[in-house]
Amino acid sequence: MIEFTDVHFSYHGTIRALDGVTFTIGEGEIVSLMGENGAGKTTIIRHANGLLKPQRGRVVVDGTDTKNATVAELSRKVGVIFQSPDNMFFLQTVYDEVAFALRKFGYTPKEVEERVSEVLRFFGLERYRDRSPFTLSGGEKKRLSIAIVAAWNPKYLLIDEPTVGQDVTYRRLLVQLLNEFANEGKTIVISTHDVEFVADLRPRVILVSRGRVIADGSARDVLTDEELLKRASLVMPQVPQLLRSIPKSGVNFKLLGVEEGAREIVRLFSRG
Amino acid sequence: MSLSIIQGLKYRDLGTWLHRLDPRVKLSISIYLLALALLYNELYRGILVMSVSIICFIGVLLSTGKVLRPFLYTLRGGLPIVMLVVIIQLLSITLVDPSHLVYSTVAYAVRFIAFISSFTLFFLTTSPDEVGLTLQHLRVPPLYTFTLVMAIKFAPLLADEVQMIIDAQRSRGVEFERGNPIRRLRSLFAVFIPLIVNALRRSYELAEALEVKCFGANEKRTSYRTLKFGRRDALTMGSATVILFALVMVRFSELSINVL
Amino acid sequence: MRAIEVRNLSYRYPGQSDYALLDLNLNVDEGEIVLLTGPSGCGKSSLIRCINGLIPQMYGGQYEGEVRVLGLNPAVTPTRVMSKHVGTVFQNPDNQLFALSVEGDVAFSLENLGLQRDDIEKRVREALERVGISELRKRSTFELSGGQKQKVAIASILALSPKILLLDEPTSSLDPLSARSLIETLVELRRRDELTVMIAEHKTELLAPIADKMVVMDNGTVIDEGHPREVIERAIRFNYAINVPKVSQLSALLSEYLNSSIYLEVRDLVDALSEIGCSD
Ligand SMILES: Nc1ncnc2c1ncn2[C@@H]1O[C@H](COP(=O)(O)OP(=O)(O)OP(=O)(O)O)[C@@H](O)[C@H]1O
Ligand SMILES: Nc1ncnc2c1ncn2[C@@H]1O[C@H](COP(=O)(O)OP(=O)(O)OP(=O)(O)O)[C@@H](O)[C@H]1O
Ligand SMILES: [Mg+2]
Numbered sequence: 001m002i003e004f005t006d007v008h009f010s011y012h013g014t015i016r017a018l019d020g021v022t023f024t025i026g027e028g029e030i031v032s033l034m035g036e037n038g039a040g041k042t043t044i045i046r047h048a049n050g051l052l053k054p055q056r057g058r059v060v061v062d063g064t065d066t067k068n069a070t071v072a073e074l075s076r077k078v079g080v081i082f083q084s085p086d087n088m089f090f091l092q093t094v095y096d097e098v099a100f101a102l103r104k105f106g107y108t109p110k111e112v113e114e115r116v117s118e119v120l121r122f123f124g125l126e127r128y129r130d131r132s133p134f135t136l137s138g139g140e141k142k143r144l145s146i147a148i149v150a151a152w153n154p155k156y157l158l159i160d161e162p163t164v165g166q167d168v169t170y171r172r173l174l175v176q177l178l179n180e181f182a183n184e185g186k187t188i189v190i191s192t193h194d195v196e197f198v199a200d201l202r203p204r205v206i207l208v209s210r211g212r213v214i215a216d217g218s219a220r221d222v223l224t225d226e227e228l229l230k231r232a233s234l235v236m237p238q239v240p241q242l243l244r245s246i247p248k249s250g251v252n253f254k255l256l257g258v259e260e261g262a263r264e265i266v267r268l269f270s271r272g
Numbered sequence: 273m274s275l276s277i278i279q280g281l282k283y284r285d286l287g288t289w290l291h292r293l294d295p296r297v298k299l300s301i302s303i304y305l306l307a308l309a310l311l312y313n314e315l316y317r318g319i320l321v322m323s324v325s326i327i328c329f330i331g332v333l334l335s336t337g338k339v340l341r342p343f344l345y346t347l348r349g350g351l352p353i354v355m356l357v358v359i360i361q362l363l364s365i366t367l368v369d370p371s372h373l374v375y376s377t378v379a380y381a382v383r384f385i386a387f388i389s390s391f392t393l394f395f396l397t398t399s400p401d402e403v404g405l406t407l408q409h410l411r412v413p414p415l416y417t418f419t420l421v422m423a424i425k426f427a428p429l430l431a432d433e434v435q436m437i438i439d440a441q442r443s444r445g446v447e448f449e450r451g452n453p454i455r456r457l458r459s460l461f462a463v464f465i466p467l468i469v470n471a472l473r474r475s476y477e478l479a480e481a482l483e484v485k486c487f488g489a490n491e492k493r494t495s496y497r498t499l500k501f502g503r504r505d506a507l508t509m510g511s512a513t514v515i516l517f518a519l520v521m522v523r524f525s526e527l528s529i530n531v532l
Numbered sequence: 533m534r535a536i537e538v539r540n541l542s543y544r545y546p547g548q549s550d551y552a553l554l555d556l557n558l559n560v561d562e563g564e565i566v567l568l569t570g571p572s573g574c575g576k577s578s579l580i581r582c583i584n585g586l587i588p589q590m591y592g593g594q595y596e597g598e599v600r601v602l603g604l605n606p607a608v609t610p611t612r613v614m615s616k617h618v619g620t621v622f623q624n625p626d627n628q629l630f631a632l633s634v635e636g637d638v639a640f641s642l643e644n645l646g647l648q649r650d651d652i653e654k655r656v657r658e659a660l661e662r663v664g665i666s667e668l669r670k671r672s673t674f675e676l677s678g679g680q681k682q683k684v685a686i687a688s689i690l691a692l693s694p695k696i697l698l699l700d701e702p703t704s705s706l707d708p709l710s711a712r713s714l715i716e717t718l719v720e721l722r723r724r725d726e727l728t729v730m731i732a733e734h735k736t737e738l739l740a741p742i743a744d745k746m747v748v749m750d751n752g753t754v755i756d757e758g759h760p761r762e763v764i765e766r767a768i769r770f771n772y773a774i775n776v777p778k779v780s781q782l783s784a785l786l787s788e789y790l791n792s793s794i795y796l797e798v799r800d801l802v803d804a805l806s807e808i809g810c811s812d
């Protein structure tokens with residue numbers, strides 16, 4: 001369980017980033033943090049593994065206050081993927097990047113070898129094994145950064161902007177992967193602006209604006225509430241946006257998927 | 273460890289009166305202070321009093337500019353060098369005049385601190401661009417000016433890079449915060465090689481950025497910011513100069529022997 | 533007139549055996565907005581680097597074929613000279629910012645062009661307003677959120693008023709409202725100044741409706757190009773590995789009602805549905 005209680009944080013004591021953030025995320029949940037640029041999403045994520053410590057309030061992960069643990073201790077359980085993948089790399093090859101934490105966490109050389117191969121294959125990066133991570137394309141870098149953390153199987157996975165630079169194949173894979181993780185009882189927190197991705201993933205959505213939580217609910221409810229979306233500089237996903245604009249009474253527009261949207265429209269036709 | 277030491281040394285425009293003061297005035301005051309620390313050099317002629325006053329003066333000034341903390345970090349960073357000065361002093365003085373050992377050691381150490389403090393006033397409250405402009409006004413050749421400005425700008429970039437590598441490593445289980453000093457030192461060493469590699473890469477990326485930002489595309493580069501010497505600057509400069517003169521007079525008059 | 537002409541371009545990064553670009557051909561007319569899309573790693577960023585000349589000038593590697601940009605050859609024209617006319621926004625804004633303050637960063641390229649101070653002041657103000665970050669003007673570029681950094685990078689290049697704008701996933705970290713307003717700015721600049729825009733993006737739903745041309749790449753070469761509506765139609769039919777706007781996916785599912793037309797915008801699909809009786 002991740003618990004934020006009235007968390008306040010300012011950078012250098014001057015730039016206010018979090019202004020009393022409170023929420024609780026339980027096991028097996030998938031949560032998406034959404035909100036305008038500069039809302040505080042990244043700052044929240046950096047609090048979860050103790051990279052930042054609240055200046056007021058508390059962050060508690062599995063009963064441990066992050067103030068009483070080091071980042072290294074927390075990271076075994078709490079995997080954080082940074083917004084800019086370049087900031088995660090510090091080794092010479094893709095292979096070493098993935099292997100690094102596994103070695104730290106006591107995997108045997110054979111286990112390391114197997115796990116790295118497996119993860120690189122899953123993320124479609126095996127042919128870059130011996131390349132420098134900095135020579136990958138933008139999307140490949142992002143994928144590598146997720147692979148690095150997924151490799152050691154942390155119980156909590158926090159991904160800042162997972163879809164940046166990703167094509168359709170990988171976005172589908174990601175939806176599938178995150179759901180599998182959640183089914184295994186892992187907790188997933190992502191931060192994203194990508195409303196169409198959220199419409200596919202259908203997580204619980206925590207809307208952040210100017211350092212505060214302004215809404216917390218299902219993707220279906222939050223992403224179809226025009227007023228709320230506007231406050232967080234978001235737009236409605238295309239399917240509900242379309243259904244809402246159909247000039248006919250009795251349209252259920254709280255639908256996010258393409259198929260269910262199409263069925264609703266067919267229903268409208270058959271109603272005459 | 274959050275590397276707050278490095279964070280503290282980054283220039284940040286806090287918009288206080290000290291930040292807005294014309295950099296030439298700040299540079300002059302810094303030079304004045306250095307000159308004073310140099311002039312009051314003889315034992316029993318106020319070396320200790322003067323050095324302590326300079327440090328306190330800088331401290332008070334900087335606190336009005338909200339940059340006291342970075343100043344203290346700088347001092348802490350300078351501590352090893354001060355220790356070196358103390359040791360050299362101890363050795364040399366013992367040979368010359370063993371009777372005033374403690375006093376003179378302290379006095380020279382403090383004077384040294386006054387030395388290194390004198391320019392923090394300028395650098396902590398002046399943006400690299402202003403540093404460049406100041407040098408330009410002093411007719412330093414543009415190539416040197418630009419190189420210096422880039423060097424000053426690159427420092428916080430490197431600091432950022434160190435912080436990122438440390439964050440990336442501790443997010444993958446490397447312990448920097450606890451454990452015995454030797455292990456922590458080992459962790460820190462692990463940062464060096466990636467730092468050098470990344471700094472190289474970073475400079476390469478900067479070169480790309482310079483290209484797409486047309487650096488060197490025109491013979492003549494203009495400057496968006498200019499230095500304006502206002503009334504407040506004149507006033508500050510005036511009073512500083514008067515005080516400097518007074519203190520120089522004191523130093524060279526017989527007065528000093530009696531007063532200090 | 534042709535703004536960009538690429539002939540039989542092939543390129544390998546130094547020390548790589550795979551081609552990042554392979555026998556690529558492309559024409560872009562002046563005043564066109566071109567959407568460049570394709571799976572991750574297909575060569576979009578590499579193509580952009582060939583157009584502004586960073587490839588081969590900064591990267592080296594093995595380069596064949598010919599590129600013409602506004603009549604110049606970027607492989608030999610110094611990039612800093614090309615950049616007077618061709619503005620580039622990199623995929624990762626971190627790599628592009630280096631002046632310490634936001635306004636300093638935006639002013640930097642203008643200073644390099646030797647513009648007068650009043651002119652610089654005006655352009656900086658306008659550019660910051662356009663991307664909506666006037667209040668960040670005095671902030672340090674290190675102390676911004678991901679999206680804010682991306683906005684500064686965009687403002688810096690807009691301030692240059694280039695003739696051609698190369699944008700590498702410029703909306704990847706922008707919130708949707710900011711992304712929309714960037715697109716509106718591009719459309720306006722194209723109308724006002726005949727700006728040519730080439731924009732690499734995965735978010736086709738954002739760009740396809742306003743682009744004049746959509747180019748799909750795969751494995752370092754162009755596999756399809758044309759009007760966005762036609763390309764999207766083929767993307768659905770032949771299952772290209774690119775994002776297809778949800779509206780278009782919906783139109784495909786409803787093809788028996790819609791006479792097989794594919795729509796790119798919510799508004800258009802709503803109109804089409806009302807026309808065929810889906811209204812009160
Ligand atoms: N390193 C930093 N130093 C100082 N201020 C910062 C720093 N990082 C972020 N900020 C500021 O803190 C606030 C919150 O930033 P944060 O990065 O959490 O936003 P975000 O919601 O992740 O935005 P984005 O969607 O653009 O990534 C912003 O006002 C930002 O300018
Ligand atoms: N500096 C480099 N050195 C070696 N190979 C590189 C370098 N940069 C990119 N590549 C490789 O060239 C190919 C094309 O990369 P490019 O960055 O152009 O892709 P992209 O289409 O922009 O992808 P994305 O959408 O993920 O950003 C990829 O296979 C990539 O791994
Ligand atoms: Mg962020």
Ligand SMILES: [Mg+2]
Pocket residue numbers: 137138139576577578623700
């Ligand atoms: Mg790219």
